Amino acid sequence: DAMVIQNPRYQVTQFGKPVTLSCSQTLNHNVMYWYQQKSSQAPKLLFHYYDKDFNNEADTPDNFQSRRPNTSFCFLDIRSPGLGDAAMYLCATSSFAGETQYFGPGTRLLVL
Amino acid sequence: SQQGEEDPQALSIQEGENATMNCSYKTSINNLQWYRQNSGRGLVHLILIRSNEREKHSGRLRVTLDTSKKSSSLLITASRAADTASYFCATEGNFGNEKLTFGTGTRLTIIP
Secondary structure: OOOEEEEOOEEEEOOOOOEEEEEEEOOOOOEEEEEEEOOOOOOEEEEEEEOOEEEEOOOOOOOEEEEOOOOOEEEEEEOOOOHHHOEEEEEEEEOOOOOOOEEOOOEEEEEO | OOOOEEEOOEEEEEOOOOEEEEEEOOOOEEEEEEEEEOOOOOEEEEEEEEOOOOEEEEOOEEEEEEOOOOEEEEEEOOOOHHHOEEEEEEEEEOOOOOOEEEOOOEEEEEEO
8 A cells, every 4th residue: 555654653862863754755745844843732843754855944953854765755854863853753745836735743852 | 813712611411412513713824724633633624615615515514614704613413422632623724824724723522
């Protein structure tokens, strides 16, 4: 089945230790998104790629970076995680911008 | 911010009853979407309604859109225990900026 896959589902890291979250898709969608979602809050968009064009939200901290080496894969790098970065990180894709988004199951990040 | 507000924040009803959730937004939109999120999981797309549409149905779901009031409602008829989840509206602004803005969500609990 075509889908959006996120690995790992749970990630524990230490304060200040870099961590990378991964997302892959078999939908062949042009657009990929990374969201941060904290408990009982709405998903907050961090970045999105339209094909290879990278779009950073104005309020996304510099501590967060992203890579999209090809259509199928997208990575979220957190250079120096702080306690406030503990959250669920959601990856999503869409065939065209602004249309239906297909979400992965998320990676829950815990920072110790 | 274009972020939508959802009302109520939380809703508990008996199984079999209808559940209505409302979403208000601030700026002109191309479309409005509703998503469901089970606890600790990714979001699942439910329905998309375009700005030139007033009502849409999908199974037990009915969505209305009033662009003059900048509001939408999601009605779930004959609720089931499995409908227990958080429900988010998301809007695509007509700025051509390729992203959705999510509302604050309604936490729905169906009591068996």
